[in-house]
Amino acid sequence: MLKRLRWFGAGVLVGALGSVYGLFRLRQTRNRYVDPDQLVDTVGSTLRTIGGTVRDAWDESRDAMEEAEVELREDYVGRRPRLEP
Numbered sequence: 001m002l003k004r005l006r007w008f009g010a011g012v013l014v015g016a017l018g019s020v021y022g023l024f025r026l027r028q029t030r031n032r033y034v035d036p037d038q039l040v041d042t043v044g045s046t047l048r049t050i051g052g053t054v055r056d057a058w059d060e061s062r063d064a065m066e067e068a069e070v071e072l073r074e075d076y077v078g079r080r081p082r083l084e085p
Helices: 002-032 036-079
Strands: none
Touching: none
16 A cells, blocks of 8 residues: 555656646747747748758759669660661
8 A cells, every 4th residue: 555655646746747847848938939020030040941951852852863864864775776777
């Protein structure tokens, strides 16, 4: 019985501390983004960063695709049988 009571008390303590910590983090985040202009700036800069990353990945994939196409065309031209009239 004493074991159960000890674990129940530990659970209550951990739950209470977790709730207090969660409220602390929530208030900290809320205070960081209270100013709407600051929120817009933060979201805008994040979207610009993501957009640049996506654009770089798109360009890199396009270059790789063009290189693969050139290799395939060169390989195809080298193996193509020649028909003479």
